[in-house]
Amino acid sequence: MATKRLTIPLSQEDVRGLKVGDIVYLDGLIYTARSLFQLQVVEQDILPPIDFSRLNVMVHIGPVMKKVGDSWMPVSMAPTSSIRFEKLGPTIIKKLGVRAFIGKTTMGEKTMQAMKEYGCVHLSVVGVMGNIFAKQVKRVVEVHNLELGIPEATWVMEVENAGPFIVDIDTHGNNLFHQVNAEVEKRFDQVYEKYGLKDFAYTNVGA
Amino acid sequence: MQELLVSRKTLYDLMYNSIVMAATIMPSDVKDEILSLIAEETNEIARLHLESTMRNCIELGEKEDRLLCPDTGTPLYYVRVGNNVRIEGGFSALYDESKKAVSDATANAKLRPNMVHPITRKSTGNNIGHYVPRVEIRFDPDIDYMDVIAVPKGGGSEIFGTFYRVMYPADGRKGIMKFILDCIKESTYAGKTCPPNVLGIGIGGTADICMKIAKEAAVLRPIGSRHPDKDIADLELEVVELIKTAGAGPMGMGGTSGVLDVHIEYAVTHTAGLPIAFNAQCALSRRKVARITPDGQITYSDFPQWEYR
Numbered sequence: 001m002a003t004k005r006l007t008i009p010l011s012q013e014d015v016r017g018l019k020v021g022d023i024v025y026l027d028g029l030i031y032t033a034r035s036l037f038q039l040q041v042v043e044q045d046i047l048p049p050i051d052f053s054r055l056n057v058m059v060h061i062g063p064v065m066k067k068v069g070d071s072w073m074p075v076s077m078a079p080t081s082s083i084r085f086e087k088l089g090p091t092i093i094k095k096l097g098v099r100a101f102i103g104k105t106t107m108g109e110k111t112m113q114a115m116k117e118y119g120c121v122h123l124s125v126v127g128v129m130g131n132i133f134a135k136q137v138k139r140v141v142e143v144h145n146l147e148l149g150i151p152e153a154t155w156v157m158e159v160e161n162a163g164p165f166i167v168d169i170d171t172h173g174n175n176l177f178h179q180v181n182a183e184v185e186k187r188f189d190q191v192y193e194k195y196g197l198k199d200f201a202y203t204n205v206g207a
Numbered sequence: 208m209q210e211l212l213v214s215r216k217t218l219y220d221l222m223y224n225s226i227v228m229a230a231t232i233m234p235s236d237v238k239d240e241i242l243s244l245i246a247e248e249t250n251e252i253a254r255l256h257l258e259s260t261m262r263n264c265i266e267l268g269e270k271e272d273r274l275l276c277p278d279t280g281t282p283l284y285y286v287r288v289g290n291n292v293r294i295e296g297g298f299s300a301l302y303d304e305s306k307k308a309v310s311d312a313t314a315n316a317k318l319r320p321n322m323v324h325p326i327t328r329k330s331t332g333n334n335i336g337h338y339v340p341r342v343e344i345r346f347d348p349d350i351d352y353m354d355v356i357a358v359p360k361g362g363g364s365e366i367f368g369t370f371y372r373v374m375y376p377a378d379g380r381k382g383i384m385k386f387i388l389d390c391i392k393e394s395t396y397a398g399k400t401c402p403p404n405v406l407g408i409g410i411g412g413t414a415d416i417c418m419k420i421a422k423e424a425a426v427l428r429p430i431g432s433r434h435p436d437k438d439i440a441d442l443e444l445e446v447v448e449l450i451k452t453a454g455a456g457p458m459g460m461g462g463t464s465g466v467l468d469v470h471i472e473y474a475v476t477h478t479a480g481l482p483i484a485f486n487a488q489c490a491l492s493r494r495k496v497a498r499i500t501p502d503g504q505i506t507y508s509d510f511p512q513w514e515y516r
Binding site: 203 | 252255256257259260262263264267274275276277279320321323328330332362363367372374375377381382384385388392396397401449453454455456458459460490491
């Protein structure tokens with residue numbers, strides 16, 4: 001378990017050097033994305049005017065934002081569950097050249113495959129961190145798709161020493177949650193055994 | 208019993224303040240339980256999760272008047288009211304003032320605008336719309352006050368932590384146990400429900416009663432409270448231990464501290480069936496009670512009294 005501080009844009013080498021369980025801090029420009037933006041990219045090929053070769057860290061998040069004078073500031077920023085975007089993951093990586101997703105939970109097999117192939121990792125939050133992350137935002141650079149609503153808009157922000165995030169999917173095909181779950185499953189098996197549930201089936205009233 | 212007349216302005220204040228306080232102040236029983244989980248936890252990543260949550264919510268949250276979590280969820284209100292209570296303009300003011308309070312709290316960035324049309328996905332912009340906020344009213348002949356309980360119910364625990372099944376009498380206790388274990392395994396994987404959770408389990412009733420008591424057990428019963436029926440109370444503690452042993456941990460990354468509590472409620476049910484429901488509450492278990500008494504005093508607390516047994 002290593003701790004690394006990386007600068008965005010992340011290079012192929014940066015992400016290939018990470019392993020599940022590593023702790024990462026980031027500096028540079030990030031952008032936010034939820035379902036509507038990703039659906040536009042995947043289904044309609046609508047991309048906001050962002051230089052994705054410079055911005056390659058996508059945060060799955062719907063921030064709470066506040067306008068102070070002419071500028072926006074995040075009130076709270078806690079990443080959301082990435083697994084909900086699994087269907088969109090492989091295309092998003094290919095089209096936008098994402099090197100790291102910051103999110104919660106994990107992603108599925110197809111996205112993991114694309115991450116291995118193109119060089120991309122998934123970074124998970126540590127606890128509830130909406131205020132910690134908001135404080136690490138130095139400024140809001142620009143916003144796109146604001147008509148989709150504040151949580152669904154694409155916010156470009158500059159962050160400083162943002163984190164900690166835990167690498168839960170690396171580019172070598174490893175998933176931290178699969179590893180934890182293999183142990184959890186074994187213990188659950190013993191519990192099912194203890195309660196005599198191994199061969200239990202619910203009453204079936206279907207055809 | 209002395210009459211209590213609540214003005215619309217006061218009602219609005221109770222509803223606005225309770226939902227804003229719920230979104231910005233961690234209930235004391237939740238704090239205590241997370242601290243005791245940190246003290247017992249030996250897994251390093253698990254402790255990091257819990258300590259980060261506390262720092263986020265106390266030093267950078269409460270002390271700076273920031274939200275505990277940006278997902279302020281779906282606004283729910285539970286109102287418990289004595290027979291001596293009257294409301295200016297009649298009881299339907301509960302619906303009107305709840306909409307005003309939630310809409311204003313959203314405009315003031317105390318609630319995130321989460322609510323959308325389920326099919327067009329268009330945001331209502333102010334968190335109000337058909338059926339939302341939910342206002343659940345209970346008339347209680349034994350009290351002379353009114354409690355307004357606000358619960359901003361987060362999306363992760365609601366979306367990934369809700370299950371329902373109709374079983375049959377022959378499925379019995381084994382069926383109940385299998386359902387509970389399956390739900391825990393499914394919902395805590397990869398931290399989908401933001402563990403450590405409070406898990407609510409409803410057994411019996413009709414489909415809607417069953418889910419309602421499961422949700423109320425999850426979001427309203429304080430941590431450490433036990434069902435008065437000893438059999439049920441024992442089962443609650445047994446399931447807590449099972450989750451600790453299984454070791455999915457906070458945010459599903461391993462450890463013994465993946466549960467705040469398990470609350471089980473039952474309702475009498477039709478002799479032909481055995482409905483069961485599961486609803487998870489997230490690690491913050493946000494809730495606030497605003498109470499107004501006949502002398503006009505308003506007090507706020509973290510401890511709802513809602514059970515109807």
